[in-house]
Amino acid sequence: MLDSPRAPRVREAARLQQRTARSQTGLFLLEGPSALDEIVRWQPSHLVDVFATDAARERHGELIAAAAQHAPVTEVSERALAAIADTVHPQGVVAVAKQAPVGLEDAVGRAAKTEHPLIAILHEVRDPGNLGTILRAADAAGASAVIVTANSVDPYSPKVVRSTTGSLFHIDVSVGASTADAIEAAAAAGFSILAADVAGDDLLAMQASGALARPTAWLFGNEARGLDEATLRLADRGVRLPVYGHAESLNLATAASVCLYQSAFAQRQM
Secondary structure, three states, X not given: OEOOOXXXXXXXXXXXXXXXXXXXXXXXXXXXXXXXXXHHHHOHHHEEEEEEOHHHHHHOXXXXXXXXXXXXXXXXXXXXXXHHOOOOOOOOEXXXXXXXXXXXXXXXXXXXXXXXXXXXXXXXXXXXXXXXXXXXXXXXXXXXXXEEOOOOOOOOOHHHHHHHOOHHHOOEEEEOOOHHHHHHHHHHOOOEEEEEEEEEEEHHHHHHHOHHHOOEEEEEOEOOOXXXXXXXXXXXXXXXXXXXXXXXXXXXXXXXXXXXXXXXHHHHHO
């Protein structure tokens, strides 16, 4: 059993809480039995290491045994696990996995060939909770890819990974391209570029016109600044969500979820 938080393997895994270490190693952390179950089911070849307490082994024996078929499982004390985990109250299991980003051209090209072509392009999205929720919503809405452009939060940060609740393993995620390059690739693949913008056309009017049924790449901007004018000009159209009550605006992740689902509905009604 690894008991000391200062043990070399414990410290090496704990470093993955930091973006620099994740970038250098190409690895990231997964916390909790649910996340471990998702990667075992969907991307088992990317599992590198599993750290589990004795209590977790007893509680999740079948899952731990399944994970052990793909990576070594090391028993650790509660205090050693706490040093690795990003959360205050870890659930007894932390795993190390390989990052699996998809190249921009591959992600867009594969999405274009699906029955319901739908992707999201995220421009300088900085909040981990927003990114994770958008990934989860995109997955639920049947989108094939999320393009996380340069200057956005790391999709492999612990907070983002937790927020996706496993969707990180279900959908193509492309990382690091410029927004302009992402839009250009999507347009070349036949996607209509729709930018979420408070000054854009009404979403319901767009749906009524049939515009949302086309292959669509939704462009979502920074939480505080939205999309700058230069980036907006790269889109085919701006689209706004109507606000019927007195709220000033919608949270980015909420707005993105609505837009993605409206496209999903429209594409499946054709």
